[in-house]
Amino acid sequence: MRVQVAIIGSGPAGLLLGQLLTNAGIDNVILDRVDRDYILGRIRAGVLEHGTVRLLDEAGAGARLHREGLVHDGVNLAYAGVKHRIDLKALTGRSVMVYGQTEVTQDLMDLRAATGVRTIYNAGNVMPHDFDGQPYVTYEKDGVTHRIDCDFIAGCDGAHGPSRAVAMQHGLKAFERVYPFGWLGVLADVPPVDHELIYANHERGFALCSQRSSIRSRYYLQVPLDAKVEDWPDAAFWDELRLRLPGETAEALATGPSIEKSIAPLRSFVAEPLRYGRLFLVGDAGHIVPPTGAKGLNLAASDVHYLFEGLREHYLERSDAALDAYSTRALARIWNAVRFSWSMTQLLHRLPDQSDFGQRIQESELSWLATSAAAQAALAENYVGLPY
Structure with missing residues (x-):
């Protein structure tokens, strides 16, 4: 041929x-x-x-x-129990x-x-x-x-x-660069907890609320590299996810049996x-x-x-x-x-070797993103995709 x-x-x-x-x-x-x-x-x-x-x-x-x-049109960052929306459409037109x-x-x-x-x-x-x-x-x-x-x-x-x-x-x-943690992902036929994605920084570790449709959700938890899927039955996953989300979001979370569960190293x-x-x-x-x-x-x-x-x-x-x-x-x-x-990744995860100084820097940057239009615009420009 x-x-x-x-x-x-x-x-x-x-x-x-x-x-x-x-x-x-x-x-x-x-x-x-x-x-x-x-x-x-x-x-x-x-x-x-x-x-x-x-x-x-x-x-x-x-x-x-x-x-x-x-x-x-937007994406959410959550930290210190509060959800902050980044308006992608208003900031970039996309x-x-x-x-x-x-x-x-x-x-x-x-x-x-x-x-x-x-x-x-x-x-x-x-x-x-x-x-x-x-x-x-x-x-x-x-x-x-x-x-x-x-x-x-x-x-x-x-x-x-x-x-x-x-x-x-x-x-x-x-x-x-190999990161010292992975993502435990669960796919479930439950309505998404929010109509837009939520990236959560929490002292117990990172969490992400995503979706595939109006009735199918994809959720993630930061876990150690040596974690195993069998160590995370569905009930334990949902309980841990609730702990890492702001209170109102955690209360609204619909749960159900997982249809796929896996751990991906980063x-x-x-x-x-x-x-x-x-x-x-x-x-x-x-x-x-x-x-x-x-x-x-x-x-x-x-x-x-x-x-x-x-x-x-x-x-x-x-x-x-x-x-x-x-x-x-x-x-x-x-x-x-x-x-x-x-x-x-640096902003949203809890790093195993992070010092108190590094933790304060992370908190300061999250606060800056929540209050600065310029910081939000830079994040939004990258998130929607730089031009070819």
Whole structure:
């Protein structure tokens, strides 16, 4: 087989890039080591920036998002038992959209299937080759080794995929910060406690009240790294969440049986550069951010924007300027989001090694955010998403 662009990974980054390429008449194929049902079974967050929504619209995958997604004009910070609202719309003129990553993936998969473009699932031992010369990708299926020749390879295969692994052998420099705690997340079919997200700083640890719809909620608690899901039966989770929320919010909390429960460690990771000859790292293959700033999926979308712009110009305008600038442009936005996610994580969590001085600094910054329009504007600008 020969295509113009081979995409490794059929998560939202790979699917979005593939659809944009297809719409532009650029031939592509997507490979993934697992099947469609496995991918759709992964529960992920879903706060979408304006730019991400625009890209999904451009791809033709925004119809259900606009019907079912929840527009949020603000976000809440809670500390010292009081909830403070940051008016995103008033401060920036923009809002965010709450729409689950699983739903984004479903919409993109359905659109790709409808357009008849090929996706190869259950592709074993996927490996990019010769990306400094004439690139190709090999994979195994049904006991047979296959080869796909291509002009470019897009590595959208996440932190543990082959794209980052081979880049590590070709000069990749890694920047990493591992946080000394994780998030225990619970998904439950109960009405959200608030129509907007609540980020809570409490002496017992951080909590987040989020949602997937008007009848499905997603809640999180900061827990130690050695915590185990089995140590947190539903009743213990709900009791602890109430303790970390302001009184009126805790009283309004509806509870019910969890339909998914998991613990995710928090870390920041950035790979430099994001280009190796004709291989490009996209999304989680090139960077990971803690979920505190709601930037993971949105950074993958901005990577796709920059790479698609470069590939479109290469094929349709015979220019490689945007393609050559991909790594530099994407990394500039990535580091801004990493900084914001780091600052939100520092602001809202109780750090195990935090001194009394550090605690007073955290309290002072929260107070400043609650009273300063300038501080709120800076947070809002980053939260709704910096421009591409």
